[in-house]
Every structure is written in structure tokens, then in C-alpha cells.
Amino acid sequence: MPFYKMSEMEESHVAAQPMGKFKGLAGELMKVGFVTYPKGKLSRPHFHPNEEQFLLILEGRQIMIVGEEERLLGPGDLVHVPRNTKHGGIILDEVVMFTVKSPAGDGSLDQDHNDAEDAEEITRHLKRKLQELT
Numbered sequence: 661m662p663f664y665k666m667s668e669m670e671e672s673h674v675a676a677q678p679m680g681k682f683k684g685l686a687g688e689l690m691k692v693g694f695v696t697y698p699k700g701k702l703s704r705p706h707f708h709p710n711e712e713q714f715l716l717i718l719e720g721r722q723i724m725i726v727g728e729e730e731r732l733l734g735p736g737d738l739v740h741v742p743r744n745t746k747h748g749g750i751i752l753d754e755v756v757m758f759t760v761k762s763p764a765g766d767g768s769l770d771q772d773h774n775d776a777e778d779a780e781e782i783t784r785h786l787k788r789k790l791q792e793l794t
Contacts, residue, residue: 666694674770677703686767692760693769697722697751702786705748705776713741713761720755723789724748725782746776750786752793 669683679701684693697703697720705725721734726747733739733749741747765771776782 669694674768674773676706676770676773682769684767684769686764689764690760690762691764691767691769692758694718695755695757695759695769697755699751699754700790701751702783703747703749703751705746705779705782706773707744707746707776708741708761708772709744709774711761711763711765711772712743713759715739715741716758718756718758720751720753722749722751722755723786723793725786746778746782748776748779748782748786750790752790 681696717737
């Protein structure tokens with residue numbers, strides 16, 4: 661079936677990001693998903709050695725780190741995450757994003773998820789930023 665409605669897609673949870681809600685599909689070469697994170701939650705800093713990713717923020721705001729860069733993101737912002745690049749963020753307002761990852765692998769959005777070595781340090785930094793902005 662080539663047509664889908666976000667509202668009709670089955671919701672799931674992924675072990676690597678238990679605070680989020682995920683609705684995903686896999687094609688032959690890529691997988692896509694809608695991801696929702698509640699306000700105040702953290703996407704733990706991680707990397708994907710075998711997957712490239714794009715994220716499009718549809719609703720809400722978050723502070724995101726990709727590699728050594730940090731940005732405040734909101735609706736309409738598009739982010740490219742190359743393979744092996746650490747990334748993570750903290751949610752200022754509930755965020756809904758659309759993501760595309762390649763390759764499709766087994767179709768799971770957390771299949772190639774690996775914690776960054778400095779995840780604890782980045783997490784502390786992001787939590788401080790959240791306190792500054794709220």
C-alpha cells in the first residue's frame with residue numbers, strides 16, 4: 661500500500677528511547693517514522709554507525725546537539741545526521757518530528773542505536789540548558 665495516514669499508523673515504543681512514541685514503516689532501502697517526545701524529556705546522546713538520518717520538526721521545540729553543533733529547533737527545521745555522528749536533544753515543548761533513516765535494516769527505528777561515550781556529560785549540559793530556558 662503506497663498511502664498512509666499518520667493517525668492510522670500503529671504506535672510503538674522502542675527500547676533505546678522509552679520516553680518517546682513511535683509510528684514507523686520500512687521500505688526496501690529506507691525507514692520512516694513519526695516520533696513524539698513529551699516536554700522535558702531527553703533523547704540520550706547516541707550515534708548510528710550504519711545509518712544516515714534526517715529529522716524534520718513538525719511541532720514543538722527542542723535543543724539538539726549534532727556532532728559539535730548545538731541548535732534550538734522548531735517547526736520547519738530539518739536536520740541531517742550523518743553515520744557515526746553523535747546526536748541527542750532535550751525537549752522544551754512536546755515535539756513531533758518526521759524521521760527518515762537509511763538503510764532500512766529490520767525496519768526498527770532504534771536498530772542501530774549506540775550510546776555516545778560522553779553521553780553523561782552531554783546529558784548534564786542539555787539539562788542545564790533546559791533549566792536556563794524554562
